[in-house]
Amino acid sequence: MKALTIIQHTSSDHLGLIEDHLEARQIRFRYVRPFSAGSRVPSLGEVGDGLVLLGGGPWGTAGEQNVPTLDKELELARHCLMSNKLIIGIGLGAQILALAADGSTRATPLELRTGEGLRTIEGALNGYLPERFPYATYMRDWPVPPSYARILAKTEQGEPLIFQMGDTAFGFAFHPGFKLAIAEDLVMEFEEAPEGTADSLTQARAVSRHIEDSLVPIMTGLVQVTGLMETE
Template structure:
């Protein structure tokens, strides 16, 4: 049975709907919470079969309000990349993946948007990525993938919404398994709140079924490419 290491940056931002897809495939996952008093970044030899780096709410990586464990996480993600261990970065996690793989980040204010992302390659995620899906983004700063990355999807402004580095490293600016309750908890957990959060919360609730439907092929493609369940596909 595969075992994944998941790093949280806030108590509110977790795997969300992705949990059900992993559990349904009997893929185990263990959360690490370095923001707690007893939490810390796991050593490389404890990562297991894959690494997932989650979002950070108001935490970023471009210098304005960096997540405190940024350097450690970049080093861990780079070690996984160099060793061929599948890695997925979501939101802040995508920024960490970009930094770990010789990309960069650009400063941007904390924002909460619920807008479509559009696939730019038919073979994205082994052909399973939807042509368009709702991409909930709750994030400060933005990842800039390295030149050798493959852009899989873009947002309405033409910026990368999903990218792939090598065979098994992926970055998503939005959380493909995001729930309205997660956004509500992020808003309550921190004093800093994105502008116009109300309309985004409302749309997130309205798009609940659409987000869940899009996650099915997204997870199928991820699981296929990472080898977390070889018998699938």
């Protein structure tokens, strides 16, 4: 049975709908909360079969409001890349992954955004990535993957939305397991909230079911590509 380590950056942002997909495949996971007293960023040897870096609400990486554990997480992400350890970055986590892989991040305001992702490589995620799919992101700053990364999908504006490096590193600039409750809890957890939050929450509510449906093929392809169901 495979086991993943999940690094949270806020109390509100978690795996969301992804939890059900992992549990159904008997893939274990444990949350690590470095922002909590007595906790810390784990070492490579403590990661298990893979590492997932989650979103961070208003925390970013481009300088205005960097997540406090950025340096430690960059070090861990680089170790995962060098050792071909599975690493998946979501939102803020995708920014950390891009930086660790010699990419960069672009400063953008905190926003809650929904839109349509557009597949750029046919056959991406073992052919399971839909040609078009809804996305939702609650994030400050945006990942800029390194030049050697494969861009699997982009936003309508042409921003990298899903990127891949080898068979073990994947960045999602959105939360593929997004639940409306995650965004609502983030608004409550922090004093800072995105502009137009009420309208954005309404838009997110309207696409929630479509996000849930699109996660089925995305998780199927991701599990196949990463070998998360393979036994030793």
